[in-house]
Amino acid sequence: MSRDTGSEALARLAEDRVDHRFKGLPPDADGLTVGELTAQRRNLFTDGFTTPVLALSAERLAHNLRLMETYAVRHGLAFAPHGKTSMAPQLFRRQIEHGAWGITLAVPHQVRVARAYGVQRVFLANELTDPAALRWIAGELESDPAFRIICYVDSVRGVELMDRSLRGTARPVDVVVELAAGDGARTGVRTEAECAAVADAVADTDTLRLVGVAGYEGEVPRADPERVHAWLRRLVALAVDFDKAGRFAGAGLDEIVVSAGGSAWFDAVADVFAEIPELSLPVLKLLRSGAYVSHDDGHYRKITPFNRVPEEGALEPAFRLWAQIVSRPSAEQAFANAGKRDAAYDLDLPSAQVVRREGAAERPAAGIEVTGLSDQHAWLRTGPEADLEVGDWLGLGLSHPCTSFDKWQLIPVAEADGTVVEYIRTFF
Numbered sequence: 001m002s003r004d005t006g007s008e009a010l011a012r013l014a015e016d017r018v019d020h021r022f023k024g025l026p027p028d029a030d031g032l033t034v035g036e037l038t039a040q041r042r043n044l045f046t047d048g049f050t051t052p053v054l055a056l057s058a059e060r061l062a063h064n065l066r067l068m069e070t071y072a073v074r075h076g077l078a079f080a081p082h083g084k085t086s087m088a089p090q091l092f093r094r095q096i097e098h099g100a101w102g103i104t105l106a107v108p109h110q111v112r113v114a115r116a117y118g119v120q121r122v123f124l125a126n127e128l129t130d131p132a133a134l135r136w137i138a139g140e141l142e143s144d145p146a147f148r149i150i151c152y153v154d155s156v157r158g159v160e161l162m163d164r165s166l167r168g169t170a171r172p173v174d175v176v177v178e179l180a181a182g183d184g185a186r187t188g189v190r191t192e193a194e195c196a197a198v199a200d201a202v203a204d205t206d207t208l209r210l211v212g213v214a215g216y217e218g219e220v221p222r223a224d225p226e227r228v229h230a231w232l233r234r235l236v237a238l239a240v241d242f243d244k245a246g247r248f249a250g251a252g253l254d255e256i257v258v259s260a261g262g263s264a265w266f267d268a269v270a271d272v273f274a275e276i277p278e279l280s281l282p283v284l285k286l287l288r289s290g291a292y293v294s295h296d297d298g299h300y301r302k303i304t305p306f307n308r309v310p311e312e313g314a315l316e317p318a319f320r321l322w323a324q325i326v327s328r329p330s331a332e333q334a335f336a337n338a339g340k341r342d343a344a345y346d347l348d349l350p351s352a353q354v355v356r357r358e359g360a361a362e363r364p365a366a367g368i369e370v371t372g373l374s375d376q377h378a379w380l381r382t383g384p385e386a387d388l389e390v391g392d393w394l395g396l397g398l399s400h401p402c403t404s405f406d407k408w409q410l411i412p413v414a415e416a417d418g419t420v421v422e423y424i425r426t427f428f
Helices: 003-013 034-039 058-074 089-097 108-116 131-143 156-166 192-203 225-244 266-273 299-303
Strands: 053-057 103-105 121-127 148-153 173-178 208-214 256-260 283-287 319-330 333-336 351-356 368-373 378-382 393-397 410-414 420-425
Touching (some): 089 108, 108 121, 108 131, 131 148, 148 156, 156 173, 192 225, 208 225, 225 266, 266 283, 378 393
Parallel strands (some): 103 121, 208 256
Antiparallel strands (some): 319 333, 333 378, 368 378
């Protein structure tokens, strides 16, 4: 699929009609196209949006995109941010415009979404053995010479299944051997000897082409800087050994792929990938961190590598979930109208940040704590300093971008004064 076709598909998102499918949007906008609603530049707080409503900060989103682009360039890394975080083609396009090599994805449906909106390079961080999906990918490769996909392999059996489904196809599928992060880690080959056996199995096919090695350091058991660095050096050593053994020769390659990098240890990836020795071909050092695009106010705020390297900058949390106080049964308790259907809760509960009252300035949510979530309610504990009444809007910070995006199909992007300048469509 050409970039022009992708641009046309993105433009068509603005033609979709606003209706009951999209939570939090103004009821009086029903029937408008998304483009028409965007052009009205409504204010999130005064122009009819209903709670709960999730919003992205325009300024912070732009900051995060610029920061990771700069970081990747500074460290000589190619960047394929993980698209499963947002599943938002508009954000995929912005990430690519900010220098991303391509988009990382995890399952066939996500690849189909990316292709529908013109993504030309995909890193599939998973072994793919589904025959129907493999045949579809083969068709994409055949119909679009510019399309490239790289996929994990982590077993001889997986290689055999892929080969069986791809026989007779026009272009081989590029694969990387996934090195497991340790015994008991998630996926990947456990030992270097088994990695060699998987690579040999790939070499015995005409349907697959070995292009490198990869893995996910976030699964290193009892992860700390020493253990993560040690595992990353194992990954690099595997690439070096494969190269010395001639496993990348004769396959028509112009580069060797070495890939790692979640959102917790990309500083370690930068450190170790800087040590990669000269190989027989140039090395594509591919980083895959995805949570940066929105960052968060919980888990990733605590574990981001920028805490360890503050001189490199800082990501900014771009999400805020707005809910309304609907019950104040006592001085110690209140309830807001956002719950598990609206907010991430798999890693941490939301955090109360600010309060807005009609006719008054926004102020910190002093003395307010989220203690639990029901399906559609947030349970709030309120201290003596909490100035909170029914009807107030409560701004909540969220923890874990991946399970925040997936609850919202159309997300307003608001400037600091509340002016909504864009709507981000997600496809989960």
